[in-house]
Amino acid sequence: MFQRRAWRVFVFGILTAGALGLYASYAAEGQAPGETPAPVPAPEAAKEDSPVIAKIGDSEVITKAELDRSIAAIRQNQMIQARARGMAAPTIPEPTQAQKMQLLDDMISTRVMYLLAKQSGIVISDEDVNADIEQNKARLPQGMTFEDYLTKQGLNLDTVKENVRRRILLQRYTDQQTKDVTVPDQELADEYKRASERGVFDAVDFQHILIRVEGTDDAAWAKGKEAIDAAYKRIKDGEDFAKVAAEVSQDAETKDKGGVYTGVPHNPRRPELDKVLFSTKVGEVAEPFKSASGWHLVKVNARGAIAQEKASENLKMIMLRAKKQEAMKKIVDEARSKMNIQITMPAEGAAPATPESDAGKLLDKAI
Known part of the structure; x- marks a missing residue:
């Protein structure tokens, strides 16, 4: 089932200016290597063939195809998250009409923000755009070229550059408008205390062996289980964990380092590993266990807490982001109230969106 917040884009979301960012489909943490994004309608279809479902002022429109692309990206990310929770073949239902209306409302807010950003005088150069694209090419799955990505997404280079230009403009406008937003020391201290009491800053040192299994083939999973069970038996019989990891683990990050990870905090995106x-x-x-990546074996070496200075710094970043989001929402809402906005998409069953509350509550959801 969809969580309601999953269908909110927010002005800091990956769907900038109502168009997908360059690598929106790869933005979610936990994507399996080599996994490709869901197919989405080409931007040309949005411009030429798709009906307009919203008008913002005299210059901006949102089409049904653009909404469909946004939905496809969100569903893809939800698929990735479901697999990270251990669901081999998750079924992601279509959004309700109310959820589509919520998403459209956020897309409108992002377009309003884009209009404000254009009026600010901020200039994004071609060099800025090209540098961003080059930097993000490294995030493509192994074996996928930039040309492959464009083909799979039905994109062309000019459209990608325009989307990237808009995204950079929005970010710089946000930075400009929120440069004076701060997190008071006492507010940070209070939030740090609450988070500490909930165990948010707990961390663990451990060793890890992974037998990678991809897809839904039962035989492949059974073979992986045999391999992890054999490794588990060797360790229980007295062999050194590091030696076994070096020989059998498919965790490229650590197999040659004894499988060692240090200072790993809670991560709700990987619940199976987190629980163990x-x-x-x-x-x-621990006994072997399964996730979307395959079969795992871990040995816990130490458990403690993240250093207060580092934890406090990370917490401050989360709180500052939430406060900036609130500040931008006020700016956009005020501008929206003065604009001529027309929505032509049917709203049967749509429920009014509940406004996000203060930064403290946003923080609770973030951590």
Whole structure:
């Protein structure tokens, strides 16, 4: 089932100016290597063939195809998250009409923000755009070229450059408008205390062995289970975990380092691993377990808390982002109230969106 917030874009979201960012489909953490984004309608279709579902002022429109592309990207990210929770073949239902209206409303807000940004006088050069594209090419899955990406998404280079230009403009406008937003020391201290009491800053040192399995083939998963069970038996029989990891682990990050990870905090995006890491006694090897990546084996070496300075710094960044989001929402809402905005998409069953509350509540959801 969709969570309601999953269908909110926000002005800081990846769907800038109502158009997909360059690598929106790869933005979600936990995507499997080599996984490609869901097919989406080509931007040309949005311009020429798709009905207009919203008009913003005299210069901006949103088409049904643009909304469909946004939905496709969100569903793709939800698919990735479901697989990261261990669902081999998750079924992602279509959004309700109310959810589509919520998404359209956020797309309108982003277009309003874009109009404000254009009026600000900020200039984005071709060099800025090209540098951003080059930097993000490295985020494509292994084996996928930039040309492959454009083909799969039905994009052309000019459209990508325009989307990137808009995204950079929005970010710089946000930076300009929120440069004076701060997090008071006492507010940070209070939030740090609350988060500490909830165990948010707990961390663990551990060793890891991965037998990678991809897809839904039962035989492949059974073979992977045999391999991880064999590794588990070797360790329980007295072999060194690091030696076994070097020989059998498919975790490229650590197999040659004894499988060692240090200072790993809670991560709700990987619930299977998180549960094992924070429930296994120090010094023990947990029984093999499964995730969307394959079969895992871990030994917990130490457990403690993230250093206060680092934890406080990360917490401050989260709170500052939430406060900036609130500030931009006020600016956009005020501008919207003065603009001629027409929505022609049917709203049957749509419920009014509940405004996001203060930064403290946003922080609770973020962590």
